[in-house]
Amino acid sequence: MATLTTKLTLTSTDVASDALSFSISDNLTVGAPSVGLSKIAIEVSGGSDTTLVASSANNKYVYVRHTGFQADGTTPTSNEVVIDFGTTDSIRLNSEEFAWFPAKASTAITAISNHTSTILVEYAYWTAG
Amino acid sequence: MATLSTALSLTSSDAGSDILSISVTEGLTIGEPFINMSRVATEVSGGSDIEIKPAGSAGNHYLYVKHTGLQGDGSTPATAAVILKLASTSLSVMVPGEWCFFNVINSGVINAASSGAETLLVEYGYWTKS
Numbered sequence: 001m002a003t004l005t006t007k008l009t010l011t012s013t014d015v016a017s018d019a020l021s022f023s024i025s026d027n028l029t030v031g032a033p034s035v036g037l038s039k040i041a042i043e044v045s046g047g048s049d050t051t052l053v054a055s056s057a058n059n060k061y062v063y064v065r066h067t068g069f070q071a072d073g074t075t076p077t078s079n080e081v082v083i084d085f086g087t088t089d090s091i092r093l094n095s096e097e098f099a100w101f102p103a104k105a106s107t108a109i110t111a112i113s114n115h116t117s118t119i120l121v122e123y124a125y126w127t128a129g
Numbered sequence: 130m131a132t133l134s135t136a137l138s139l140t141s142s143d144a145g146s147d148i149l150s151i152s153v154t155e156g157l158t159i160g161e162p163f164i165n166m167s168r169v170a171t172e173v174s175g176g177s178d179i180e181i182k183p184a185g186s187a188g189n190h191y192l193y194v195k196h197t198g199l200q201g202d203g204s205t206p207a208t209a210a211v212i213l214k215l216a217s218t219s220l221s222v223m224v225p226g227e228w229c230f231f232n233v234i235n236s237g238v239i240n241a242a243s244s245g246a247e248t249l250l251v252e253y254g255y256w257t258k259s
Contacts, residue, residue, distance in 0.1 A: 002143040015131040088218040092189045099231035101221045
């Protein structure tokens with residue numbers, strides 16, 4: 001078993017009358033299977049979904065980020081990454097946006113572009129220990 | 130419109146042979162509707178789901194949710210997990226202290242429920258992408 005330290009910070013000076021300044025951290029016990037920081041190109045809309053996280057016996061901690069680029073790694077794209085839980089369209093990532101979530105063990109997580117560009121996606125996951 | 134600055138870091142010295150150190154930041158342009166940091170109690174398993182983000186017609190929604198580690202009374206430690214659902218599809222299972230942050234499709238309703246016989250105090254906020 002290993003320890004994964006996570007931290008999220010959210011700040012805004014103009015969202016409301018009060019400034020938003022928020023930070024949270026957590027130490028997670030993680031184990032195998034895991035996939036270290038990786039990149040993969042996802043297909044255009046209408047193509048095949050790319051599995052980022054397969055279903056398994058334990059919950060997983062998942063990180064996904066839209067790199068802002070197409071599959072060649074250099075051409076910018078504003079297409080969205082569509083992340084499905086099973087077959088449910090759930091998360092949408094625009095260029096350079098990220099997601100972090102604990103995922104249910106039995107649910108496969110897949111990704112596909114919402115339009116005509118392939119998208120280079122950065123991702124990683126760890127199994128909850 | 131306003132700006133929500135986000136930063137995520139993931140670090141580990143023993144999750145693999147390489148030391149892990151991921152740090153990403155992003156400035157998000159946001160607008161209404163939004164709900165800044167709020168808290169709500171779920172019902173026990175088998176009860177009604179609690180809606181923490183409604184469907185919207187504008188942009189997608191940046192959503193933060195945390196299992197506070199407490200039952201609905203705000204003081205009794207909890208052991209049950211928070212189940213986060215998009216409508217009835219389970220997206221995430223959070224044990225006490227865990228949290229998530231992601232961008233939800235605007236048409237999706239996000240509900241929270243308890244995995245066991247405890248009500249659970251959930252912290253959450255969401256902001257609409259502008």
